[in-house]
Amino acid sequence: MSALSPETIAIVKSTAPVIQQHGVAITSRMYERLFVDPKIKTLFDEAAQQSGEQPRRLAGALLAFASNVDNLDVLTAAIERIAARHVSMNVKAEHYPAVANALLPAIKDVLGDAADERVLNAWGEAYWFLADVLKRREHGLYAQEGYSGPE
Numbered sequence: 001m002s003a004l005s006p007e008t009i010a011i012v013k014s015t016a017p018v019i020q021q022h023g024v025a026i027t028s029r030m031y032e033r034l035f036v037d038p039k040i041k042t043l044f045d046e047a048a049q050q051s052g053e054q055p056r057r058l059a060g061a062l063l064a065f066a067s068n069v070d071n072l073d074v075l076t077a078a079i080e081r082i083a084a085r086h087v088s089m090n091v092k093a094e095h096y097p098a099v100a101n102a103l104l105p106a107i108k109d110v111l112g113d114a115a116d117e118r119v120l121n122a123w124g125e126a127y128w129f130l131a132d133v134l135k136r137r138e139h140g141l142y143a144q145e146g147y148s149g150p151e
């Protein structure tokens with residue numbers, strides 16, 4: 001995994017205020033796009049019954065990421081919690097592209113012209129950076145459970 005470039009870090013960080021303002025709209029739109037795929041929707045069904053808070057939690061994670069993209073150490077505890085939750089829901093590496101394909105267009109849907117190509121490219125890179133961190137941690141957790149994941 002290559003580190004994020006200083007330019008990508010600066011662009012993503014500069015979007016923190018709009019993520020703060022529109023984060024829940026973005027993640028709500030993202031779930032609408034994501035749940036078109038019934039295999040993905042099934043993963044969330046049980047969780048959705050437990051809580052209606054998914055868009056809010058994901059928006060919080062995106063905002064924390066955007067705000068701290070230049071100081072990722074502060075996200076260690078959050079990453080650990082998300083990875084544990086993902087493993088409990090059987091999230092696998094192969095699911096990450098679907099979320100990217102739902103999240104990036106959702107950012108565009110909600111932010112419109114404010115999400116120009118520069119912003120979308122930076123978020124695309126940042127998404128895959130974070131996804132790689134999560135996938136690696138989740139792989140380790142599955143291995144501890146005696147399950148050797150798809151990677």
Ligand code: HEM
Binds near residue numbers: 040047054095127134
């Ligand atoms: C970089 C990508 C991702 C981020 C930042 C992220 C973030 C989060 C966060 C913050 C939570 C709530 C954790 C908590 O309980 O506090 C969560 C839960 C969950 N995530 Fe992800 N996630 C990502 C990718 C994925 C992918 C690829 C899938 C599978 C399609 C997925 C499925 C789930 C499910 C099923 C839950 C449990 C439902 C819930 O508690 O809201 N996530 N994720």
